Amino acid sequence: MSEINPSNELQALSVEARAKRRQVLLDEFEERPTDSQLWQAAYEWVRAEGDHPEQASIAADISADELITMADTVRNTPQAERYNLMAQRASNGKYWFDVIEGFSSSKVREGQGNVIRSWVNNSDNPSHFYNALDVGTGVGKSLAILEGSANNVVGLERNPELLKIAKERAGAHTGLVQGSAEQLPFDDASFDLISSQGLRAALDKQATKNFLRELARVLVPGGIYIEGHYLHNEDGLHPEMARFIETSKAMLSDMIGDSTSGALTRIDCLSPEEEEEFLADLGLREEYYDQPDEDGVSHTLITLITKEIQGPHEDDPLSLEIVTVLGELYAEHGFDDKTLEDIKSLPFAEALETAYGYLTQAGLNADEILAQFIEADN
Numbered sequence: 001m002s003e004i005n006p007s008n009e010l011q012a013l014s015v016e017a018r019a020k021r022r023q024v025l026l027d028e029f030e031e032r033p034t035d036s037q038l039w040q041a042a043y044e045w046v047r048a049e050g051d052h053p054e055q056a057s058i059a060a061d062i063s064a065d066e067l068i069t070m071a072d073t074v075r076n077t078p079q080a081e082r083y084n085l086m087a088q089r090a091s092n093g094k095y096w097f098d099v100i101e102g103f104s105s106s107k108v109r110e111g112q113g114n115v116i117r118s119w120v121n122n123s124d125n126p127s128h129f130y131n132a133l134d135v136g137t138g139v140g141k142s143l144a145i146l147e148g149s150a151n152n153v154v155g156l157e158r159n160p161e162l163l164k165i166a167k168e169r170a171g172a173h174t175g176l177v178q179g180s181a182e183q184l185p186f187d188d189a190s191f192d193l194i195s196s197q198g199l200r201a202a203l204d205k206q207a208t209k210n211f212l213r214e215l216a217r218v219l220v221p222g223g224i225y226i227e228g229h230y231l232h233n234e235d236g237l238h239p240e241m242a243r244f245i246e247t248s249k250a251m252l253s254d255m256i257g258d259s260t261s262g263a264l265t266r267i268d269c270l271s272p273e274e275e276e277e278f279l280a281d282l283g284l285r286e287e288y289y290d291q292p293d294e295d296g297v298s299h300t301l302i303t304l305i306t307k308e309i310q311g312p313h314e315d316d317p318l319s320l321e322i323v324t325v326l327g328e329l330y331a332e333h334g335f336d337d338k339t340l341e342d343i344k345s346l347p348f349a350e351a352l353e354t355a356y357g358y359l360t361q362a363g364l365n366a367d368e369i370l371a372q373f374i375e376a377d378n
């Protein structure tokens with residue numbers, strides 16, 4: 001606590017030194033998110049800085065009193081109900097979810113979009129996505145990236161109030177569904193592209209395992225899951241994180257955001273080693289994409305989880321192709337659940353015959369589709 005200066009001492013410091021003090025307070029807050037002395041210090045700093053709106057800074061047009069009242073309200077509201085407060089409007093007409101800003105980052109979304117595009121442009125991968133899902137979509141900020149990459153897009157959100165805002169904002173053809181990441185209300189193999197941002201920060205170990213199990217279930221073989229994170233690296237904070245120490249209002253906004261999301265109060269989480277092992281058992285493979293900025297500094301990390309195509313025909317490229325194509329067709333036309341599993345368990349000749357049956361049944365030209373792959377193999 002020795003580093004948390006009273007507001008009068010803070011005023012005497014340079015701009016840089018004040019930003020450093022705010023970072024110290026936020027670091028302490030990460031350790032002790034319910035420590036009321038830290039909250040009181042933050043309130044004092046916000047009051048001392050007053051209501052002069054700094055053009056680009058977070059919550060600049062919200063008065064000190066209004067921001068402090070919201071901080072108190074969040075602290076006095078049970079964790080599970082805090083996102084409801086973010087679906088209310090502040091006096092500037094914006095939803096609190098947008099005022100607070102820290103729930104997601106446009107830079108991270110950009111990074112996710114880049115990985116999706118490079119995946120599509122890589123000829124070894126499917127050249128198109130059919131069904132995409134954003135899990136924990138909040139007010140739907142990530143849906144636009146998916147809308148540009150897939151035929152059908154669905155956002156899933158647990159909180160009904162945030163979901164209402166997502167519905168106001170989403171494109172006419174985007175589906176919005178209330179539900180939990182731990183029990184996705186979708187059939188097996190329903191999506192070939194799934195994304196999330198800021199969801200897993202609040203999931204403890206058991207909830208994470210439940211979510212990953214659900215991912216493995218609803219992804220088609222060959223499908224991908226893309227998750228974006230901020231990076232703290234040796235060269236400094238992610239630029240969007242650095243904005244939270246520019247002013248004391250921004251700092252208090254960060255504290256409100258973290259208290260709402262539950263990121264600092266979750267009890268235990270899956271270690272990277274445990275996660276890798278858990279994913280491997282589910283037939284999922286995890287890799288990371290570092291996203292350097294124009295200046296070459298990496299601030300955004302994307303986790304890409306791929307559902308591998310498995311089965312007795314793994315060494316056979318033709319049967320692999322059939323399973324991949326069926327996976328995509330499945331996503332597009334919604335075959336019944338057992339289709340892919342059935343086909344993967346059959347000897348090759350039978351797999352071909354069964355695939356033929358399913359394609360025909362779905363009203364597709366099976367001869368043309370399969371001939372294309374047989375030709376490619378010869």
Ligand SMILES: C[S@@+](CC[C@H](N)C(=O)[O-])C[C@H]1O[C@@H](n2cnc3c(N)ncnc32)[C@H](O)[C@@H]1O
Nearest residue numbers: 103104136137138141158159180181197198199
């Ligand atoms: C930090 S916010 C990010 C929102 C959104 N992805 C964005 O980028 O703006 C996390 C969101 O995940 C939702 N969430 C948390 N746990 C969830 C769960 N188990 N199932 C579904 N949604 C969940 C929260 O309600 C919240 O909207």
